[in-house]
Amino acid sequence: MALLITALVNLFRLLRNVAVRLLRRPPDFVWIPVSGSLPEFESRRRGFLRRRLGPRPSGPSLEGIRSRLDRILADGRPAGVVLRVENLDAGWASLEELRREIERFRGRGKRVVAYLVDPGSRDYYLASAADEIFATPLSTLNVVGVSARVNFLKDALSRVGIRTEVVAVSPYKSAGDTLARSDFSEESREQTERLIDRRFGALVDAISAGRGLPPDETRRLIDGAPYPASAAEEAGLIDGVLYEDELAGRLGEGGARLAEWAGARRALRLPYRKRARKLVAMVGVEGAIVRGRSRNLPVPLPLVGRQQAGSDSVVAALRVAEKNRRVGAVLLHVDSPGGDALASDLIWREVERVRRRKPVVVLMGNAAASGGYYVSAAASHVVARGNTVTGSIGVILTRPVAAGLLGDLGVNPVTVERGARSNLLDPRREPTADELAVLRTQLTAVYDEFKDRVVRGRGMDPATLEGLAGGRVWTGDEALERRLVDEVAGFRDALRKARSLAGMDGDDADTLLKVSVPAGARPSPGEPVREAVDAVLEAFAELKAPRAWALAPYRLEDER
Template sequence: MLSVFFIWFINLTRRTRNLWRRLLRRRVAYVRLSIGGALPEFALPPPWWARRFLGASMPLSMSNLRHRLEWLASDPQVRGIVLDINTLTCGWATIESLHQEIRRFRERGKRVVARLTNPDTKTYVAACAADLIVAPPAALLNVTGLYTGVRFLKDALAKVDLSVEVTAVSPYKTAGDPLARPDMSPENREQIERLLDLRYAAIVETIATARRKTPDEVRALIDTAPWSAQRAQEAGLIDAVLYEDELPAFLASQAGKDGGAGSEPQIVEWAQARRALRLPMLRPHRRLVGVITIEGTIAAGPSRQNPLPIPLIGELIAGSESIIQALRQAERNPRLAAVLLYINSPGGSAFDSDLIWREVRRLDRRKPVVAVMGDVAASGGYYVASGARTILAQPGAVTGSIGVLIIRPVIEGLLKRAGVNTVAIGRGANSAFFVSDAPAEAERSAVRALIDDSYALFKQRVSTGRNIPEPALEPLAGGRVWSGREAYEYGLIDASGGVPEALLKAQELAGLPRDRTAPLILIGSGRGRLPPQSFPKDMMEGLITELRQPRVWAMLPFSEDESVVQLREIA
């Protein structure tokens, strides 16, 4: 009752403020929004040292941009937006989500103008969602396609008598190849070329549809890039070459062509526009959907951010301790009817992935859990997702990589070169398993057994969660990497979509009214430690407890950088 009164009071206040804004004749025609960088789905605050010493601020997120577009679309006085698109470093799934949001905005009768400076392929593809694309005269359109490069370090390491032994489930599990091989394996080349072909075809299709060209015309244009702004306009890739101050007159001319008044509209920044926009009314929601994020490499301990990117580990750490506690918080929260599990992770520790999987399965027996993938949810990231009731991903997401590997450095030669003599005394055939300078054959056999057991467990989790018999799963596993489109065809995910579609699905499973504008509750791990509640009795899967060092990695070999699909290099 108190919450209903609170919402009524807030809405009364907003109606009063809306009336006051109309009396003051505050008007907004076009609103300028700037996007760029990683464009995460949910913004993570920068670390304290970045805020204090570098002046870093909260980055714009997709969820925040989605809220702004919904607010602008609901105000009848707003004609459209000017989207300043700086270089985007996000993945292709995020670009697809951005396209969907811009299309929804345009379907509400609003206009979108994309303003570019020196766009690369990914940034230009993002701009293709707009009605109009403009650029200043000195701009360069660097739409040169896709490129991938892999640096192999085996020969370089051999010069200092250092080597690395990699034990993987199959040649497709290639995260350790840059350290252990001198060149690319046929299996790795096959899957990289397949993914590049799919992505390149999607890029060509997007540009061709947006700019009303044939795919062959688009391929020919890409092969002659980069272009100056003038040449890009002549080729029909942008609509106008102009400076920022010339944009209002250009919009007026476009309005005249469409039968409008043709007066120059005012373009205001978001900070100024929000003081003139009509405030939306709140709606009561008795029960809501919560969201838990898994961002970065899955590892033990709390979630954290490293000051510098660490090879294999990365910059963002999705700590199993924090994620498990967040899942238990969601389980105990009576206001939450369902949970979204947002996964943007290339994987990590197989052991910690399994711990998280267990909590996801346990929670799903009480409240529906819907996993939605970001740009990457593969290997350990897919391991975790397989515990959810439903999985969604954009067609451009990277997923799969069902498999594990173990990486062990061999430093015996390096120590001898440095004049170090190690005298070892032990009891037990594998007593030096964790500290050996040069693994013995018995130790290699033990590593192979660890890999086989971990891989079998991984497949069993996926087979149970996705209802795929293990014989049918094997051709999809073995470390093979898939796009979101392929994953849907093979039954590894249930539907295409991003967070809004996952929210609707979670509401449907929980018996809530479908409302894509309903608020999401972001769930943290809390301050105290919550023990697990009893597991529902109809669940028979056990929890693995015996996997120890050396750590088994369920790790994706790919990372996305600009418009390039690259292998993660491990030093």
């Protein structure tokens, strides 16, 4: 039956392609918008209420752009694409992945033009991979470099009588510093400086290679930014200043034909479907790792953020992939700063169990740190991007102390207790020295288990790991040098590796099967309306409960 359906689909596509070739002429260039956060995959949003009330996507996905570029290559007739780059807020690993796709597209003999609207460092980092760069006349080229911004909340919390007791495995494990400190620790600052140096180096290297400039000249130009569009053209940073309607005349004699994707796709030939005997299942671990179900909150919360990967949901998806007879391997996409240590361990266990039956390849996104690295450690093969933030092997425990607030409000908490430590985690009073010692003992036990998972999964000597752990954070390139990952590459490479480990021929992307949590078995992520309120309450419960967190340091945000 499946072969018959494939044959019918291909017959329809053959007839359509003949009609397209006879009746439609494709454009010379196709407009492709590039904006927003560039999530790895298209979000699945079903139903009227989900479309109206769920979180809305903030732009195209890498999967969507990749599909459009492939469709243009499969047709072969368009000369290239024009990337309309504006309001870009993607992570650096996502930008790196799209640069890789642009270079692949150019390597097939196609032309890539970037059209910038008031670009920042991220926009220009991406655009420098194109053949040509143009900008609108009133744009300002804000390629001012990168910087880390961290808001420390200790003093603000103290004004309302609240403080946070943080127990960490080392000063490098700084995820709780935003709540417990007023500034960087010496170790945290050193680590942040190193990460920023790496990110700035990647920006300089990309611009130098793309624009044919010596690195020292590139640094000088960045230090002199921002530039009006005309000054940027004079400096050789862009190739022209023009409006959209003037672009056609610049791209071809007599004027090139440009079309938006919605119109261009109707003139492109459809590729023929190939039925693969085996598939690669894609399972996502995206957002902070928490217990229970995955959920998308209406607003982000400290530590747990907005998007959350629930252990129940991820485990259920892995089991679906395991039981599907057509699935030969699992591609686990991890884009997470970590989260709850117990939840991370539950997902780790499932990865470790499934890989005994089917290979599991991890593809790291912008971050796969702490708990995100925890769940990756058991995989058959780990692929990171060069700009991925990973490592952060360590845990912290946070214990809010609201005794000052209650005193200011005139609240006098009285407890009747049995058991010397029955109030061990009570935030209404200060912890005793004995209680802090108990918490450190618990934390050490979790940390030792974390390190054991990495030693077993990566085949690493414990003494070697000790110098890499303790909460130290690494870029993907650094992690490769330290054998924390197996490869620095992209989506296509990770998919190819999964197919290879499963003994599947070729590298057809159509073999990717996105696995979602089965209806009725586990809740689906991103429930709207009433369940969104429930999700917020559950997230607050996560924060309120003192527990061990396998969480990366604060997110490094940089200037546009």
